[in-house]
């Protein structure tokens with residue numbers, strides 16, 4: 403299983419260091435498990451140092467589609483790679499909705515990150531309105547078709563995060579997760595992206611993780627709120 407933590411815009415360098423030290427002390431990874439943390443970009447230096455000889459991975463929550471140039475305020479995937487990052491998150495719903503990132507731009511980001519040898523965790527998911535109108539499947543098809551246009555199956559992980567379940571405490575039911583992940587696995591296959599791990603994200607907590615883990619095509623989780631405390635993140639890993 404893959405346990406990915408999305409810290410969003412949380413934690414100071416000191417808090418990050420304490421978290422990483424506490425987690426490494428209390429967690430001995432099962433050989434089939436992978437823990438990956440996505441801190442805010444300003445904490446890259448802390449991760450670069452603290453995780454030098456660790457089995458835990460880390461990456462940026464967002465990186466630009468160009469490695470360098472006149473792009474004030476952006477983050478370079480190339481620099482993250484040099485600093486030891488192995489992953490990058492692309493297309494999180496907050497990037498899509500709050501920062502107006504379009505599928506075409508996301509496709510460019512995926513392409514650059516993969517060309518640098520980074521593993522991309524690509525996020526997809528429908529809004530509540532789209533689910534209620536039975537558009538979930540077609541929304542996911544479009545997000546995959548456009549956003550993963552130039553993607554390679556190698557170094558790709560997809561995170562299914564229904565927008566209505568992110569940060570709301572409203573988790574998708576096990577049946578919804580199983581059905582949707584099965585669709586996604588088929589859509590990926592139709593785009594020659596076979597055997598790509600699919601994570602579920604959206605209000606994952608220690609008390610719902612065990613059931614969700616057992617659903618079809620669930621290869622792990624992308625965790626927001628519950629990844630900010632070692633105890634709740636570990637609770638999900640051990641569930």
Ligand code: PGA
Nearest residue numbers: 568569604605625626627
């Ligand atoms: P959440 O966030 O676990 O707080 O719902 C998930 C995410 O946005 O990746």
